[in-house]
Amino acid sequence: MFKLLAKSLFGSSNERYVKSIGKIVNEINALEPQLQELSDDELRAQTDKFRAQLEDGKTLDDILPEAFATVREASVRVLGMRHFDVQMVGGIVLHRGEIAEMRTGEGKTLVATLATYLNAIEGKGVHVVTVNDYLARRDAEWMGRLHQFLGLTIGVIVPNLNEMERRDAYGADITYGTNNEFGFDYLRDNMKHERGQMVQRPFNFAVIDEVDSILIDEARTPLIISGPTEDKSDLYVSIDAIVKDLDPEWYDADEKTKNITWTEEGTDAIEEKLKEAGLLETDNLYDVENTQVVHHLDQALKANIMFKKDTDYIVKDEKVVIIDEFTGRMMDGRRWSNGLHQAVEAKEGVKIEPENQTLASITFQNYFRMYPKLSGMTGTAATEAAEFWDIYKMNVVEIPTNVPVQRIDEDDEFYKNTLDKFAAIAKAIREKNEIGQPVLVGTVSIEKSELLSQFLEKEGVAHEVLNARQHEREAHIVAQAGRPGAVTIATNMAGRGTDIQLGGNVEFRVEEELADMPEGPEREAAIAKIKEEVAAEREKVLASGGLFVLGTERHESRRIDNQLRGRAGRQGDPGLSRFYLCLEDDLLRIFGPDTLFARMMNSNLEDGEAIGSKWLSKAIETAQKKVEARNYEIRKQVVQYDDVMNDQRKVIYEQRAEIMDSEAVDDVVVDMRHDAINAIVAENCPPGSYPEQWNVEGLKTRLDEAFGMSFPLEDWLEEDQIEPEIIEERILAEANGRMDAKIANADPGLWRRIEKSLLLQELDHQWKEHLSTLDALRQVVWLRAHAQKQPINEYKQEAFALFQRMLDNLREDVTAKLLRIELAEPAPLPEVELPELPDFLTGHIDPLTGADNSADGDGSESRADLFGSLAGSPRAAASPGGASSHDNPFADMEISRNAPCPCGSGSKYKHCHGSVGAKA
Known part of the structure; x- marks a missing residue:
């Protein structure tokens, strides 16, 4: 009661925060007249001016008002859209690394241009993350016009790009792409063997569109790169x-x-x-x-x-x-x-x-937490505000609508069984269809969509069913779902990113109906006619009550229900929403309180009769909260387990980067040899023990198996005061002697490349095996709860021990392979080449339900298990026809033979221009 009283007097903390941002918006508005007077070239020059100011010591916050005013003016000239004041508030929220909750139709895509432009001025790169490839392409093309007008470069990351195209896209000032593509590229980069092959730059700033979908719905689903097993x-x-x-x-x-x-x-x-x-x-x-x-x-x-x-x-x-x-x-x-x-x-x-074996894996939580600044926007985030703060330290800010919402949200209707419910739904849709009111129906599965479609066919209602179609097709259908009498059945998430405009969408109609008509007076007349038809149909829809959103079932999450409701009532339009429920719905059947079932089943509810009450709505909301809490715990558990792996992943990836950047790794190899021998001796000759207690035969066997070397251990044991340290020193001396002799007969450059290549290969192999072991451990560790032990603590301890064992194996295997390697007679200018990298599978797999939300299965390049042919292969023979080096325009450039060819062919340099004029 006291909270409500205080809120009525002082407003909520969210309202006070938004109000405080209003001062900055006033500064932006004050700059608008002077920017309107600038020419296009002068407006474009603002970007260079801002960069100069940053170099002189100003911060992004210092230049924010003028930068935002510049974007607004450029948007008016390029896109014909002027940012509302509430959109300016949203842009400031995004720049501050927070989540802007904005209703559907409030223009979130345009809001993102403000924060992305401001943060891209530094030249460190900004990522705009979308939920699918269609939206990534659409937003890059649409909003990219605005950014390019202001002198910024735009890149798009979608499946099936070659390495050079990806590198160029990441090198742009602003890069659009899907969450999966960004994550998979990070994993792929950390499987490369040369720094020049990596495509991503250091992380800087990311804006996530539909942030709740990416950071909540898909957050329990790790990204996995895998290869086949037996x-x-x-x-x-x-x-x-x-x-x-x-x-x-x-x-x-x-x-x-x-x-x-x-x-x-x-x-x-x-x-x-x-x-x-x-x-x-x-x-x-x-x-x-x-x-x-x-x-x-x-x-x-x-x-x-x-x-x-x-x-x-x-x-x-x-x-x-x-x-x-x-x-x-x-x-x-x-x-x-x-x-x-x-x-x-x-x-x-x-x-x-x-089956496939995991080669690399990361969760979205740990991937996106690597960005120094992260922000997001969505229509529904408030119900998950606690999780956003706990996991990502992101505050949710509710942005007021530009025009008050006019949508009417009616009470739920409750039926005894599914058939009664669907009969009532079909009847309601027919009634709305007859008066010309468009209807958007949200279902939870294909099965329910098809069942409702059958009911509508019996009622004689024409309709569209959206399930399992391409994003582009969805967008076109959903864009026209606001036309008079339109009935669209879709899953709750279908058509995201596309506004449902009452009367229809002019742009989509022009694109569909006039695609083949050339530019000219005839086309202009046809466009004008479409605009008139849309305006007339809009008035008809407004008179019928606006878009009617009908939910056939409550989703497990209130947020998904709100997303569906939010499709109606955009920009002050009228609208109506209603949910139809029954006892057989999964939410109530699985999670509903038993008393709910008992009371309903004992009532005298007749077949086909509907009831509705606040008590029922409260029971349903309680069930949804229970599911939300359970799902949050699941996601939190995924984070806890991946945090353990993430610490290890960081160590491995940092070591890989250091190895790739090093000219030579001989000091690392020497240390590994010393540690490997130390471990083997300590295992069989424990410190502080007597010689008669040593496992001499075991030591001989281990040394022979590991290094292929034999040592006079029996002779050494006959000496007085022999110690394990002395044995270790002698073994190390002989091993070093063999290695020095081998190095002396090899080309120094070749040997450095062999050591570096082998170290990376073996590190990747051991990490892959370690990931497989951790996968198995995660599957079984929960059983230890029966022994009154915390599974996560058991996992941490086991994972640490396994990591130590992995490092021991790495040291021993690298040492063994280098000691056993035999080099052929040195050829002129020999070169170690990386083997061709095979295709692998990308997966985005829910560890609990098995759901996979991968972005692609395009078989992008990965690294192989690189054992074999360690001495490399000679350079490629000269190309047919005896072409000279003058045929290679890149001959004077220092280009790695395994890097993409600069000509843009997508092939490696060694298979393209790098093969021209190569020496035999």
Whole structure:
């Protein structure tokens, strides 16, 4: 009560903060008249003026008012749009590294131009992150005109670009791209073997569009780069056959977490079945020898029980295709991880593709936290404000609308079952359709979309169904969803980034209807006619009540419901929203309080009858809060586990960068040799022990296995006062002697390249194996909770020990390979070449649900397992026809042979102009 009283007197903290920004907006407005008097060239020169001011010691905050005023004036001239004052407030919020919550239709895309321009002036690069490739291209082309007018360069990161195109895009002042592409490029860069091959610059500032979707919805889904492992198709088929024959009483399924646990009876029964099939190594199901079988068994059970055809996936062209739970789109080329996709393939009887092994991985939390300054914008963030602050230290600021919202949000209607609900929905849509009111229907799955489509067909209502279509097609349909009588069925997220304008969208209609008409008076007349039709249709829609947004089900998150509602009532337009619910909805069935079911089922609710009450709405909101809290805990847990790996990842990636930047790594190699020998001696001759306690045979065996060298250990032991340190020194001296002799007979430049290449190869190999081990550890460590232990603490301890073991293995393997390597007779100017890099798979995989939201499966280049041919290969033979070096325009440039050719062909230099005139 006292809070409400104080708020009425002083306003909320958000309102006070926005009001304080108003002073800066007044400064910007005051500069508008003088900027209007500038010519285009003078306005463009403002950018150089600002750069000079920054060099003289001014800060971005000092030049902000004039820079924002410059962008506003340039926008009027280039785009024909003038930033509202509330958009200026949004731009300031973005510049300060906060989240601007702005309603749909308030022009968030235009708001971003303010902060991106100001921060791009420094020349350190600004990233604008979007949710899909279509929006990245669209925004770069649309807003890029404004930035280019002011003298800035624009880049776009989308799938299937070659390395040179990516490097150029990242070198631009402002770079547009998807969250997945930015993340995958970071991982790819840290798998390269030369600094010149890397495409990204150091992180500076990022603006994330639809920040809630990227940092919340997809945040529990790590980005993964993987490569194939051995084929286990027979094992999947065998286990699937066993799972399909199980008694449901043998396991407990939890729909909330999508986890399945065995009952005691079930454990005994499954052991017997696996023994009969000859799949168990030992009699006990949970012996360590049976770990792989248990893992595949769990995945097969999850695939058969928890993952539903036509809801979680479809079978298309004899392939299992994932359905995105948020958008309802088919995700061709995307696969679930940890053998789940193979288990579903076995379930459906289609070809089983091989599993993949993780080569590199990072979560969005840890990727985006690397930016020194991070900001975002969305229509709905307030309900997740606590998470944004806890994880990203980003404050959510609610920006007031330019015009008061006129939309009416009606109470939910509640029905007994799904068929009654959908019949009522179809009837309501028909009624609105008859009066010319456009309807946007939000569903939660393809199955529900198709069911509603059948009901509408019976009612004779023409409609569009959006699910699993391309972004471009979606945008065109959603843009026209505001025309009179239009009925559009879409998943809750469909059409994001495209306004639904009442009466239709002029630009989209011109693009569709006049695409083939040449410029001229006839085209101008046709455009004028379309504008008149849109204006007339807008008046008709306004008279019918504006856009009617109808939700067929409450989403797990209130934020997603608000996003759907926000499609209506843009820029002061009238609108209406209503949700239809029933007892069979997943939200209420899984998460609703039991008392809700009891009271409803015991009531005298007739078939087809609807009820609505504040008590029901409150119960639903309570259920949504429970799910939101659970999902937050899941995401927080993902962060906790990835934080452990992130500390190790930083160490590995920093070491890789140092190695790549070093001319020679001989000092590192020598230290590794010393540490490796020290570890082997300490293992078999513990410090402080007596010689008779030493494992001499074990030491000889280890030295021979590791280094291929034998030592007179028995002779040394006959000496008086022999110590482990003396043994270690002698072994090291002999190893150093062998290495010195080998180096003396080799070309110094060649040997430096061999050491550097081998060190990077072995580091990548050990890191890959370490990631695989951590994946397995994360899958099983939660079982230790039964022993009253904290899984995350156990994971930290185990992960640290595994990291130490990885470093020990790295030292030993590098030492062993260098000691064993044999060089052929030196050829003139020999060169170590990196092997061709094979394709790999990119994945964005939810560790709990298996959902994959990868940006692409385009098979961009990665590094291989680079063992073999360490001495390199001779340079390429001269090109046919005996071309001279004068045929290579880049001959005088110092270009790495493995770098992209400067001609822009996309091929490596050594396979393009670098092969011209090469010496034999």
